[in-house]
Amino acid sequence: MITEIWGERFDKSELLEKVDGDNEIVELLIESARLQIPQYINDIRNHFETFGGDFPSDCEQIKHCAHAIKGSAFNLSFHRLGNIAKALEFSIKEHESKNISREEALSDCIELIKLLDAEWSALLKLLK
Numbered sequence: 001m002i003t004e005i006w007g008e009r010f011d012k013s014e015l016l017e018k019v020d021g022d023n024e025i026v027e028l029l030i031e032s033a034r035l036q037i038p039q040y041i042n043d044i045r046n047h048f049e050t051f052g053g054d055f056p057s058d059c060e061q062i063k064h065c066a067h068a069i070k071g072s073a074f075n076l077s078f079h080r081l082g083n084i085a086k087a088l089e090f091s092i093k094e095h096e097s098k099n100i101s102r103e104e105a106l107s108d109c110i111e112l113i114k115l116l117d118a119e120w121s122a123l124l125k126l127l128k
Contacts, residue, residue, distance in 0.1 A: 005087060005115060007079030010126055015077040030127055033076055040065040041116050044088070048113060059092045062109075066092070069116070081119045088112040 012026070019025040044065045066089040073082035088109060095105030 005080060005084050005119075007083045009078070009080050009119075010123060011077040011079065018075075018077070029076055033072055033078075034124070034127075037069055037072060037081075037120060040069045041113075041120060044116070045113055048109060059096070063089050063092050078123060081116070081123060084112055084115045084119055088116070 015026055015029075016023070019029070044062050047059075047061045047065070066085045070082050070085035070089060073079070073085060091100070091105050091108040091112065094100045095102060100108075
């Protein structure tokens, strides 16, 4: 069960350090994220809704999208978004390994998809 999603929303100084202080690269990376991350979130939602609320036995596409968001988010120092995507990926893996029930995994996924949407919206406002 999800108890808390932590992390700084965006650590711009950390990202600048990763790119040797090049603001132009930061802007290009953020623009790329603005194009890619919403598509991954939509794909997660669409794959999940395809199952009609029934937790699928094979969640490879959802895990793939969550993993992609996680990688992009952590590379861009979007720590909270990365942790939400990580929690989604982990919840599915936990269900697949039978460490948590279908009902708990389903509940976690629904909550995490809502959190992904909300966190991405908050990031977009911050990045304007």
